[in-house]
Amino acid sequence: MDVTVPDLGEFSDVEVIEVLVKAGDVVGVEDSLITLETDKATMDVPSPAAGKVSEVKVDAGSVVSSGDLIVVLESEEPKAEETNDQPARESAEVEESAGSAADSEPKFKPDAEPAAEPAAKAEPRLVNVPDLGDFSDVEVIEVLVAVGDEVEAEQGLIMLETDKATMDVPTPVAGSIQELKVKVGSRINPGDAVALILPSAADAPADNGTTESPRQPAPANVADAPPSAPPGPVAFDQTTALPAVGVVDETAFSRAHASPSIRKLARELGVDLGRVRAGGRKGRVTSDDVKAFVKRTLKEGIAGSALPEVPTVDFAKFGPVEEVKLSRIQKISGPRLHASWVNLPHVTQHDDADITELEKKRQSLKADAQSKNVKLTPLAFIMRAVVLTLAEFPQFRSSLSADGQKLIVKDYYHLGFAADTPKGLVVPVIRDADSKDVYELAEALGELSSRARDSKLGADDVQGGVFTISSLGGIGGSYFTPIINAPEVAILGVSRSSFKPIYDGTEFSPRLMLPLSLSYDHRVIDGAQAARFITRLSETLGQVDRLMAALP
């Protein structure tokens, strides 16, 4: 039987970090075959059946998606498990298959790079509404092209009318219109699809009769050439050698209102003249226009990372150092945390929840729970309180729409919790936490935590979260500013509880206080709401009966 990658949920193009079996191996049901790594967690793909691996179709480093073939398994006859009278034959087969696996190894090497090929083909391209400045929900007053039309780069496709001006939406590529996504009267926003365009071939025949043919680079034999030729015979095609500025549309280039010296400059800089805005007399492209185009392109290219840089320091100058590689999960989670930090305006609200009564209750139930093999942690109660509070504050289980224009409120309560594992931080998600009582929550917490530690989390276990809790209570410290697990809009940080003298109006009494830190996305949640949320959460943590109440 063929074993394929199971449904990975939102993930695709996931990297295989480890191949746990080889051809010839005998595996049992649920034995792990390979380890995958998404940007949220690593997970093992188990074998759906017992059998012998006859061929492994992936390598460590392969990138796979749901449905991709992992291994070919020779299913064992059900009775084979019981009848152990054929080990000799089996081991003979093992050797045989191992040999054939070695033979076929070079064959599946290329499969490891599936992304390389399709890029070369001309694929229909979606043209979207560009950034309109302050406008949204703008009306289409005219559609300037029809399906089947050939358009040139920068040709207007539709005309929009905002309350301040009318404007054309141009196509960035030349090609033929495959599909129109809007009609007159449609109201559109930046990013909305306008049309599907099949880009035309870059090189059209030249006007002056010079024979021209789209040339296939022929690297195989070029390698014969001595390597020291000035630019190196291999890296010859300038249009591909300059991906930074992009591929030149030769037809548009040959029509640009630019003198020979400007064309020469454009070639040197790899600029597609057809895309340069002409600023000279009578619409001529000047050298300043070409330079401005390059500057703008460079600026746009690095806009995302246009942050002031942290100085690099040669630490070894000041004393002995040691280099330790970041774990894979750290490498992946780092940019995600950074993205959240720079994209979401974070505010953190702190509070102390009185959990004296709650802790009493927990201690009284602990032993009984332990006998049922459930570790009744404070986090299970906190989670229950969070569910109850989230029910009252829907913004806290929302996300901003991609265009930033809408709030998407989620009517489900999948709660993430940060789990510390030897490989780094992962965030398993407890599904439908609202349908679980504290015992069930505690059970789920324990089960997911142990799977996280063992890298056995599945795709479903790490996605779909609505709100995240990061608990450092078991370690220590009081108050911190957790980073929101974007696109969620809030995260609760929990620190270690301690007894504090609390004044009840007449006297001080020792109360067990739990430090809470709520970071929220200020674009979605305002300070008053956050204060109300955390206050309500604190109250709820004090309402032991509510927390323990049977689920409806």
Next chain:
Amino acid sequence: MTKPTPVDLVVLGAGPGGYTAAFRAADLGMNVTLVERWPTLGGVCLNVGCIPSKALLHAARVLEEAKESADFGIDFGKPEIDLGKLRNWKEGIVGKLTDGLKSLAKQRKVTVIHGTGLFTGPNTLSVESEDGKSEIEFKQCIVAAGSEPTKIPGLVEDPRIMDSTGALDLKDLPKNLLVVGGGIIGLEMATVYEALGVEVSVVELTETLMPGCDRDLVKPLQKRIASRYQAIMLGTKVTSIEAEESGIRVSFEGKQAPDDSQIYDCVLVAVGRRSNGNAIGADAAGIDVDQQGFLTVDKQMRTSRPHIFAIGDIVGQPMLAHKATHEGKVAAEVASGLKTHFDARVVPSVAYTDPEVAWVGVTEDQAKAEGIGYEKGSFPWAASGRSLALGRSEGMTKLLFDKESGQLIGAGIVGTSAGDLISEAALAIELGCDAADIGLTIHPHPTLSETLAFSAEVAEGTITDLYLPRK
């Protein structure tokens, strides 16, 4: 010679394209070897093409002008032609130029090897000469191996049947001459021989002289030669050419064919030129050659092998030296690591006939055929004082402007020095000039160049040297 170390660049062919490429590459710091099968540099252009033909055309012009000056009271009498001296003078010009090239190559330390080059692999070229065979290993190569006159299949070998090279040799002057082919080369040679007193007939397969050029530009030339030549047979096919003792017997078929076969002292075959793409061992190098023998190249003059470039006649029409030299520079620059492309938009064509015919960019016929919207401004030289003062009135200048952008897209000129005048139009097209740009540029008076400004003014409606009824 033994196998030397690989050279940076081998240029195969030392015609205008080849030597330009070699010199440019050497100037950019490359170690260059130039391979040429003939004993002198310069290729067809210098040795048996542009230059010797222009020398003879100048002689023809002098003869014509001397004859015409009788009209305004200066009679030189019947000219005496010393054919040997004329030939020597022409060869002296060629020799001076080819020697000049030799020293230009030497100054640049370009190694010149005389012999026939043939690819033996993607990085090797064998060169066969009288001294033996040698092999050159190269990192990059520019193929500039040119073209040869097209031969009529099955044509008999006879000294009285010649191609353009033979015609330029000027061995003797026949009483009469049939020129097979009414294109630029045939008509230029016809001009020379007619001026030297030879009775000339021209036969052309297509319906027109100088195919590819607008009819209104050819018309003044056709009108002038119609009365001077014995016959101009258009839409006529040569069915047989036989060498007889009394002359060359030629049979015709077609629209303007004479009923009977004709006898000519000499026949010049000028039916076009054929690329040498199939004569360089392209297979061994792995270069693609198309059905017509042209090497296919991209905008940087690279063949299907990115380290082998090709330029000039061998890559396609138009087969013109000035196209080859431009391509040669592109190839040399790309080979030395610059990001040059062939971005010229137009290549001017010139027939050095009398009158000269020159055109550049879009022709009117082409604009009509391709549905390109254009505005035309044309100026008849009958209204040009300078032209009349030169004793000629049949010229015409025509400018075509794009209807939408207003930019000049094509130009055609017929008349004295048309070939020199066309450059302004070529520059204007490359710069994207419109009619006002040309018309408002002050042109010196009285010159023939004024006719370009006048044509632009006609298009603009600001002309005062003509009266045009209001549209």
